[in-house]
Amino acid sequence: MSRSLARAAAVVDRRVTGLSPQVLAELVAELGPRWQTCRDARLAGRPRRRAVGAGARHRLVFVDRLLATLVHLRHGVTYDVLACWFGVSRSTITRAIGEVRPLLAERGCTVEDGIRLHTLADVVAYLGAREQVGLLDATEVRVRRPAAHKAGRARFVSGKARANTVKALVITDAGGRLLSCGHTLPGSIHDLTQVRQAGLVELLAPIPGATLLADAGYQGLSAQTAGAVRTPRPARRKNQLPVPPALAAAHEAERRAHSAQRIRVEHGISHLKNWRALSRHLGRRDHLDNMPRAVAGLVSSQERAPRPDQPRRPPKALPAGTAG
Structure with missing residues (x-):
């Protein structure tokens, strides 16, 4: 399965992650900058031999990392299956879930x-x-x-x-x-x-x-x-x-x-x-x-999260001869 199809299936069908697309969008907007800040701080905290921004690009972007973590938590899917699903190695999935899961734990419960x-x-x-x-x-x-x-x-x-x-x-x-x-x-x-x-x-x-x-x-x-x-x-x-x-x-x-x-x-x-x-x-x-x-x-x-408005059913027709 291609990575774009895996992402589309996880976002559209709530059964995959247990979350609605609205909640997923809020998670990406909230946790994406925090994940990038933690990554930059980790890279800046050690001696570098390359300039900032050099090197290979991530094969697994933050959205895919978040979706892999949610699927793992929701269904208990093993890292090997997630690696095949997103087309990366098992170590990449292990590292991605290890980075995203603490960010989810720090969010707290919403009231x-x-x-x-x-x-x-x-x-x-x-x-x-x-x-x-x-x-x-x-x-x-x-x-x-x-x-x-x-x-x-x-x-x-x-x-x-x-x-x-x-x-x-x-x-x-x-x-x-x-x-x-x-x-x-x-x-x-x-x-x-x-x-x-x-x-x-x-x-x-x-x-x-x-x-x-x-x-x-x-x-x-x-x-x-x-x-x-x-x-x-x-x-x-x-x-x-x-x-x-x-x-x-x-x-x-x-x-x-x-x-x-x-x-x-x-x-x-x-x-x-x-x-x-x-x-x-x-x-x-x-x-x-x-x-x-x-x-x-x-x-x-x-x-x-607010639920989408369900269409109202039309009232049932009264039997003939019944007072309205």
């Missing part, structure tokens, strides 16, 4: 009015300023098992997933739209430990308007955050004393109401997992530090 949330502190401040409710959860990405006879081989074994995983912290708004995804840790880390190491407890203390809903895995966090993190009431155990049916029904209704509000974060995580690079990662585990942030920024940009 209304063009505001970008880059850090967890930005997310907490955003929720507190608008007195909105956020949804907190964690997702696990399967990774390759570390080599045998190496220290810390069991660190990535998740007791919940029963596999080698890396855990990422996810925060969405009440509608399930992504606000943050990152702070990756090995899968054996408990959810509470991940939140504490991320500094969420200290960030929620000075901002009274921020509220987060979490599942039962975060029980105990409410007391540490003065009620800023709300978890469901514990389920009744079989060995507890019986209570009146009215109290039991109220207890169960409260748990269901909390679950109905919190389920939106699962929808947000499902949008992340549509990008195959976060379903199962076959590359180096140290790349997972910026990969969830890059995908979350892309998903949030697509969620906030």
Whole structure:
């Protein structure tokens, strides 16, 4: 396939990159100058034997580098397949994705009015300023098992997933739209430990308007955050004393109401997992530090992008003899 046909297929069909042409144009306009600046700074930071601008031209322009990175993140396509698709070597694709992926991770998640949330502190401040409710959860990405006879081989074994995983912290708004995804840790880390190491407890203390809903895995966090993190009431155990049916029904209704509000974060995580690079990662585990942030920024940009106006369907004709 020629490079022009590959570029046209990736831009026109949203199924290839998961992004609309409008979002792709914004990415090119935003990241192109930044990529060129980083490249010039890298070349200027070492002794040169050629003049600036000399040497062979890039066989893979920035637009193709961006599209190759998006296809890799969206479908988990190997570097060899991308190299055949764009007509370059595997090392060129590896270098291109390694340059573009950190730029995507630095964009942050897009919210209304063009505001970008880059850090967890930005997310907490955003929720507190608008007195909105956020949804907190964690997702696990399967990774390759570390080599045998190496220290810390069991660190990535998740007791919940029963596999080698890396855990990422996810925060969405009440509608399930992504606000943050990152702070990756090995899968054996408990959810509470991940939140504490991320500094969420200290960030929620000075901002009274921020509220987060979490599942039962975060029980105990409410007391540490003065009620800023709300978890469901514990389920009744079989060995507890019986209570009146009215109290039991109220207890169960409260748990269901909390679950109905919190389920939106699962929808947000499902949008992340549509990008195959976060379903199962076959590359180096140290790349997972910026990969969830890059995908979350892309998903949030697509969620906030205006949708094209759909043509209105004509009203159905009323049956004969029916009053209009």
